[in-house]
Amino acid sequence: AQTVTQSQPEMSVQEAETVTLSCTYDTSESDYYLFWYKQPPSRQMILVIRQEAYKQQNATENRFSVNFQKAAKSFSLKISDSQLGDAAMYFCAYRSNFGNEKLTFGTGTRLTIIP
Amino acid sequence: DAGVTQSPTHLIKTRGQQVTLRCSPISGHKSVSWYQQVLGQGPQFIFQYYEKEERGRGNFPDRFSARQFPNYSSELNVNALLLGDSALYLCASSLARDRPYGYTFGSGTRLTVV
Numbered sequence: 001a002q003t004v005t006q007s008q009p010e011m012s013v014q015e016a017e018t019v020t021l022s023c024t025y026d027t028s029e030s031d032y033y034l035f036w037y038k039q040p041p042s043r044q045m046i047l048v049i050r051q052e053a054y055k056q057q058n059a060t061e062n063r064f065s066v067n068f069q070k071a072a073k074s075f076s077l078k079i080s081d082s083q084l085g086d087a088a089m090y091f092c093a094y095r096s097n098f099g100n101e102k103l104t105f106g107t108g109t110r111l112t113i114i115p
Numbered sequence: 116d117a118g119v120t121q122s123p124t125h126l127i128k129t130r131g132q133q134v135t136l137r138c139s140p141i142s143g144h145k146s147v148s149w150y151q152q153v154l155g156q157g158p159q160f161i162f163q164y165y166e167k168e169e170r171g172r173g174n175f176p177d178r179f180s181a182r183q184f185p186n187y188s189s190e191l192n193v194n195a196l197l198l199g200d201s202a203l204y205l206c207a208s209s210l211a212r213d214r215p216y217g218y219t220f221g222s223g224t225r226l227t228v229v
Contacts, residue, residue: 091157100170
């Protein structure tokens with residue numbers, strides 16, 4: 001079974017600075033997808049960025065980028081120019097390309113933005 | 116376009132009762148998944164339905180059941196409620212399993228069992 005580990009329960013960053021959230025995962029598969037989701041107090045999980053394992057190029061979405069290290073099974077999220085609206089819980093998630101659409105989530109990192 | 120809608124938003128039930136939670140996916144999305152998120156943890160997969168058929172089931176007891184209707188909306192039923200069933204229940208919809216862009220989540224139903 002796949003597992004996802006987020007070792008930082010809480011992180012904080014000064015507004016406009018850069019922060020990196022860590023995620024590691026364990027799988028024996030070679031074809032899968034990785035996601036970062038943001039969950040603000042409104043509770044809705046919002047997709048931040050996705051990465052396809054067969055693509056070596058790291059995904060980027062505006063101020064958000066990932067460092068995908070397939071051999072090390074690491075998938076960190078970098079947030080540049082942090083804004084107050086970035087404050088939320090961030091969850092890393094794994095999805096196999098085989099079988100059903102199950103997402104396996106980590107335990108999350110609470111990100112605080114300091115004005 | 117309307118997003119994924121879930122109802123009700125909040126619910127309080129007594130131990131032993133039964134509850135039904137509802138989810139309407141984004142128009143055109145045929146796959147619906149259910150997750151349970153206990154406070155302080157990441158969501159845990161309960162079910163996935165695609166074209167009205169169960170495609171996956173997580174490690175949950177038989178007290179949990181679900182179904183998907185012809186319009187792709189879905190219901191999650193939980194029987195014989197336990198205090199431990201108190202959680203945020205999230206519904207997610209997607210187009211299909213191939214090349215997943217991502218999954219769109221609703222805002223969830225907060226279930227409290229007393």
